[in-house]
Amino acid sequence: MTTERRMPRQADIARIAGVSQAAVSVVLGGKQTVRMAESTRLRILEVAEDLGYVPHPVAKRLAHSRSNLLGLYTFRTAFPTNEADIYHPILSGVEAEAASLGQDLILFTGTSGPEARQEAAIRRTRMADGCLFFGREVPEAPVARLVDAGFPLVYIGRRPELGGRIPYVGADYVAASAEVLERLIGLGHRKIRYVREPDEAPSSEDRLLGVLQAAPDTEVVRLDGPALPVDAVRSWLADGVTALVVEGTDTGTAYRAVRTAVDAAGLAVPDDLSLAVLGGPPGVSGFEVPMQEMGRHAVRLLIELITDQATTPQQLLWCPPVAGREVGPPRSTE
Amino acid sequence: MTTERRMPRQADIARIAGVSQAAVSVVLGGKQTVRMAESTRLRILEVAEDLGYVPHPVAKRLAHSRSNLLGLYTFRTAFPTNEADIYHPILSGVEAEAASLGQDLILFTGTSGPEARQEAAIRRTRMADGCLFFGREVPEAPVARLVDAGFPLVYIGRRPELGGRIPYVGADYVAASAEVLERLIGLGHRKIRYVREPDEAPSSEDRLLGVLQAAPDTEVVRLDGPALPVDAVRSWLADGVTALVVEGTDTGTAYRAVRTAVDAAGLAVPDDLSLAVLGGPPGVSGFEVPMQEMGRHAVRLLIELITDQATTPQQLLWCPPVAGREVGPPRSTE
DNA sequence: AGAGGCGACTAATACGTATTAGCGTCTTGA
DNA sequence: TCAAGACGCTAATACGTATTAGTCGCCTCT
Known part of the structure; x- marks a missing residue:
């Protein structure tokens, strides 16, 4: 035997x-x-x-059948040593949804390395039935190849590249941002400053769009570094500004800068100044980015694409508003 | 065109x-x-x-070549929503080493579900060139099948099952535990209690072995719940006990229980009582479990197995001692 | 001039599964 | 009694690559 x-x-x-x-x-x-x-x-x-x-899963896959394997391309490490991983909920959502749909995940490595390695990793992507991409970069050439070949892929986060042919699941920053501004206006705020992050991204454009849509008169300031001078805040207040709206991102740079400056100026929030973040740390006034939901939806959309059942290959999710304690009526109207 | x-x-x-x-x-x-x-x-x-x-990666793999795909079977979710994920460093190490060796990772889902789903997931494991297993369970039948079929696999953590045929990379709890006891004895401690976790595991046996090896007279207490009566601590002290050694695990149950009881008893650590944890939270006296290193080594060993170059299929890593502030000389000898 | 060898390829096959066309055989109905 | 259909299954092929055993022509050597 x-x-x-x-x-x-x-x-x-x-x-x-x-x-x-x-x-x-x-x-x-x-x-x-x-x-x-x-x-x-x-x-x-x-x-x-x-x-x-x-x-044998490989043979199965080769024989034109599915292997129930979804790629996950992160453009960075999936298990960062850094404790505070803001994107963790997205991966968590991806994993949960994949599990509930019986899909395994391939984590491609070398995605945070030099360009050549990144591209090689993108090629390996085809090992899976389809692939999720998560990160701000869009290496056009290799991604275009995949899209052209009809390989199912979904970006997490809105992607206007490639003539809008990239399927994605993003957050509706425009609507959410507009809503925040509307709330401020509803409270009586008339003079509002919007503080942007130093660098650009599609999501950044969206937020700005939402802000200007709801409050076209908002003056926009772009930070050019990790700090905001205290004097700037003081001068805004002197100008009659009653609320600050801050762009929120993964790094939280802008929020930290503004908060630091406001505190250093000895201002009380929200009594002296209201503060709202467009997708910031949990609990802070503004709105919440539905990370986990984005992960889940992206998986669902990817599977729809794989099975040729996709109806809406580009989706924006609603961002729940957060009341928080940083926003209140302006002092002058009290 | x-x-x-x-x-x-x-x-x-x-x-x-x-x-x-x-x-x-x-x-x-x-x-x-x-x-x-x-x-x-x-x-x-x-x-x-x-x-x-x-x-085409799939065709390549089918044609007897490697796919540079390593499985990662976790027996739980890889991206837990729970913020404090004690095992995160292991996965981080796995990912880093895999990346540097040009290997992608397959995350199998359904590994934390009911047995049938677990077993199905174990089967899917064959998609990869080899697979890392991480968790205390060893479903003998399916794992035995894999081992018998010559499928390369490595457990993270020592595994004595299957007649010792399972390759693993673990931590040398015996040596590390013994060393902690020796240090206590060197400081002058003579009466020591060892507090074990409620449930069993190979690593638990190893720690006990190390404790008794260095200090055979140690009295061993097994917790039967998440709490330790304050009276127990008081009576130990009355008995002349000068140091407590606590089993450390992922949950940290024992350490929390002991610490709570000791604090409640109004005892000063380490003046009234020294406290050492065998692989506990970072910084606490005892030793540190080299999580990240285990991940890295496991990947290396797995690749050795895949390429038939493995020399030592069962490895135990050294655990760096942690001085910490919870251990000092016993009061009586001062 | 024939053996031998070598350079430059190709044919065939394996890997393990899914799919599709089609082939006997049997039943059924008129 | 014969055609039509149902039944139960198989042969063949595709998927895209890697590997191995050749094949063919030409050169060299004795």
Whole structure:
């Protein structure tokens, strides 16, 4: 009784059960396309069970069938040593949804390395049935190749590149930002400053759009570094500004800068000045970015694309507003 | 100029370059086993470049070559919503080492679900060249199948199951624990209590072994719940106990229980009582479990197994001692 | 001039599965 | 009694690559 130094395959089952490999495939595939006698079916299933048969996922995938494997391309490390990983909820959502839909995940490495390695990793992407991309970069050439070849992929976060052909699941920053401004206006604020992060991104544009849509008169300031001079805040207050709206991002640079300056100026929030963040730390006035939900939706959309059932390949999710304690009516109206 | 709705393959290159598919494979494979005229070689490479050829990872893998894909089976979720994920460093180490060795990772889902789903996930493991297992469970039957079939796998954490045939990378709890006890004895402690966690595990046995090896007279107490009565601590002190050694685990149950009781008893640490944890929270006296290193080593060992170069399939890593502030000389000897 | 060798390839096959066309055989109805 | 259909299954092929055993022509050596 020597131990087989190889996993059993369909051909082994076929030989023992006295049928063809095709018969085994048909029975184990569970499809109804080919008729099989119940007795044969049971015999095949029994032999398969005896041998402890496990379909070879790679062969399955090659044979034009799905392998239930979703790629996850992160453009950075998926398990950062950095404790405070703001994007963690997204991955958490991806994993949860994938699990509930019976999909495994391939984590591509080398995604945070030099360009050549990044590109190589993008190629490997095809190992999966489809792939999720998560990060602000869009290496156009390799991604275009994938899209052109009809390879299913979904970006997490809105992506206007490639002539708008990239499927994505993002957050509706425009609507959410507008809503925040509307709330401020509803409270009586008339003079509002919007403080942007130093660098650009599609999501950054969206927020600005929302802000100007709801309050076209808002003056916009762009930070050019990690700090905001205290004098700037003081002068705004002197100008009659009653509320600051701050762009929120992964790093939280702008919020920290503003908060620091406001505190240093000895101002009380929200009594002296209201403060709202457009997608900031949890609990702070403004709105919340539905990270986990984005992950979940992205998985669902990807599977729709894989199964050719996608109806809306570009989706924006609603961001729940956060009341918080940093926003109140302006002092002058009290 | 219609867009090819398919990625180019070797056959396409072959047709254009006027050679056989095999020639393309040989040239692109870069092997020296088959001679090719330099001119042909260059022609093939050029056509491949023109078409933007990318080898199909799945086909590559099926054709007996490696896919540079390592499985990661966690027996729990890899991206837990729970913020404080004690095992995160392990995954971080795995990812980093995999990246530096050009390996991608497959995360199997459903590993924390019901047994049937777990087992199904274990089967899917074969998608990868080999697989890392991480968790205290060892579902013997499916794992035995993999081992018997010669499928490369490595457990993270010592595993005595299956007659010791499971390759692993663990921490040397025996030596590390013994060392902690020796340090206490060196400080003058003579009466020491060892407090164990409520439940069992190989690592738990190892710690106990180390404790008794260095200090055979140590009295061992096993917690039977998440709390330790304050009276117990008081009575130990009355008995002349000068140091407590606590089993450290992922949950940290024992340490929290002991610490709570000691504080409640109004005792000063380490003046009234020294406290050491065998692999506990960072910074606390005792030793540190080299999580990240375990992850890295496991990846290296797995690749050795895959490439048939493994020399030591079962490895225990050294745990760096932590001085901390919870251990000092016993009061009586001062 | 024939044996031998070598350079440059190709044909064939394997990897393990899914799919589809089609082939006997048996039943059924007119 | 014969055609039509149902039934139960198989042969063949595709998927895209790697590998190995050749094949063919030409050169060299004795």
